[in-house]
Amino acid sequence: MKIFHTADWHLGKVLQGVSLIEEQRYVLEQFIEAVKKEQPDVVIIAGDLYDRSVPPAEAVSLLDEVLWKITVDNHTPVLAIAGNHDSPARLQFGSRLMQANGLHLIGKPTEKGEGTTVELTDEFGPVQFHLIPFADPSVVRNLTQDESIDSHHRAMQSIISSYGEFQTTTRQVAIAHAFVTAMGEAEENTSDSERPLAIGGAEYVAADLFKNFHYTALGHLHQAHFTGTEQVRYSGSPMKYSISEEHHQKGFLVINLDGAGKTTIEKRPLVQKRDIRTVTAFMEDLLKNEPNEDYVFVKLLDEAPVLFPMEKVRSVYPNAMHVERVINRKLPEQTVSKVSTIERLDDQALFKSFYEEVTGMPPDEETETIVRDVLQELLTGKEEFQ
Numbered sequence: 070m071k072i073f074h075t076a077d078w079h080l081g082k083v084l085q086g087v088s089l090i091e092e093q094r095y096v097l098e099q100f101i102e103a104v105k106k107e108q109p110d111v112v113i114i115a116g117d118l119y120d121r122s123v124p125p126a127e128a129v130s131l132l133d134e135v136l137w138k139i140t141v142d143n144h145t146p147v148l149a150i151a152g153n154h155d156s157p158a159r160l161q162f163g164s165r166l167m168q169a170n171g172l173h174l175i176g177k178p179t180e181k182g183e184g185t186t187v188e189l190t191d192e193f194g195p196v197q198f199h200l201i202p203f204a205d206p207s208v209v210r211n212l213t214q215d216e217s218i219d220s221h222h223r224a225m226q227s228i229i230s231s232y233g234e235f236q237t238t239t240r241q242v243a244i245a246h247a248f249v250t251a252m253g254e255a256e257e258n259t260s261d262s263e264r265p266l267a268i269g270g271a272e273y274v275a276a277d278l279f280k281n282f283h284y285t286a287l288g289h290l291h292q293a294h295f296t297g298t299e300q301v302r303y304s305g306s307p308m309k310y311s312i313s314e315e316h317h318q319k320g321f322l323v324i325n326l327d328g329a330g331k332t333t334i335e336k337r338p339l340v341q342k343r344d345i346r347t348v349t350a351f352m353e354d355l356l357k358n359e360p361n362e363d364y365v366f367v368k369l370l371d372e373a374p375v376l377f378p379m380e381k382v383r384s385v386y387p388n389a390m391h392v393e394r395v396i397n398r399k400l401p402e403q404t405v406s407k408v409s410t411i412e413r414l415d416d417q418a419l420f421k422s423f424y425e426e427v428t429g430m431p432p433d434e435e436t437e438t439i440v441r442d443v444l445q446e447l448l449t450g451k452e453e454f455q
Contacts, residue, residue, distance in 0.1 A: 070191040074322040076115035076288030077306035081128030085390040095342045096308045115288030116152025116246030146171035150202040152246040175200040182231045193328030196240045203246040220271040240330045243285040247274045251297045260291040276301045283330035309345040312366045367392045
């Protein structure tokens with residue numbers, strides 16, 4: 070069975086106040102052409118179809134157009150799940166009607182995994198796909214009434230165990246949206262355009278939970294890579310969404326699953342019309358460059374002040390997004406150490422540092438609990454439509 074694995078489309082993404090919708094259309098047209106040319110048996114979208122829970126109209130229209138071309142025009146089934154940026158209820162609306170055309174959208178987990186498994190068949194027999202959308206531990210805890218679920222790892226463990234024993238004669242594929250690491254250890258995110266899933270280090274899921282699946286298609290991290298084993302993989306996002314992704318090689322994965330459940334995996338590149346990259350130069354040299362439409366983040370080496378820098382930069386790079394001066398002078402060692410330390414702090418540690426700076430004493434336990442709850446509420450988007 071040939072599988073196309075993609076994730077993290079983030080339709081409706083706005084970068085530095087600029088909508089990337091036309092760039093997304095340009096990239097997804099390449100993906101549609103690949104579907105037409107290679108004729109996969111199924112397309113997987115492992116979460117974050119939209120960039121926010123209430124997407125702009127043009128993002129909804131683009132998703133509708135792309136899914137129609139894949140499922141109806143090309144007769145290719147699509148299996149998609151909600152990510153942490155999506156609204157589960159909005160994404161799942163009308164999903165039962167869409168299944169008739171081969172579109173399976175799962176927005177939220179269900180009790181005992183009911184309705185979240187899709188079975189497709191090839192010349193070797195059936196393949197079961199288990200769709201595991203992003204779910205905050207509190208959602209899974211309320212669903213299962215299991216008070217021990219206090220982390221994303223335990224939430225994922227509960228969801229997977231709800232499927233029961235797998236048939237050893239049937240090939241199994243998991244589709245999940247989570248921060249998966251080899252041993253469930255803390256790991257740096259591959260992009261600053263992706264927000265954390267939890268406060269206090271409870272967001273990590275161990276890859277070992279997926280050991281009984283022949284392949285696991287992951288979404289959430291924007292750089293393509295495997296974790297734990299080569300069968301547990303992130304496809305990465307189809308295009309760059311921040312300057313931190315400047316050196317990522319974007320695309321999607323092609324997985325060939327044989328009759329015994331063995332996989333061969335290839336990567337197919339996708340190319341943006343306008344790249345997102347850094348330009349480092351003196352203003353005098355920069356103004357000699359050929360005009361270019363890329364989305365650039367400019368670092369000026371000039372030590373003297375530059376008047377109207379963005380206006381000058383945009384005479385060469387009309388889509389420039391940011392200009393800053395690189396400070397060449399050596400900062401005092403104490404200052405460098407303090408700045409470096411602050412950059413590594415998470416939100417709660419930053420608050421604690423700020424509180425101590427202002428009051429001269431650390432926050433008490435009640436204050437820290439309130440701050441942690443507020444931060445977690447902001448992350449899970451409880452104030453938004455669910």
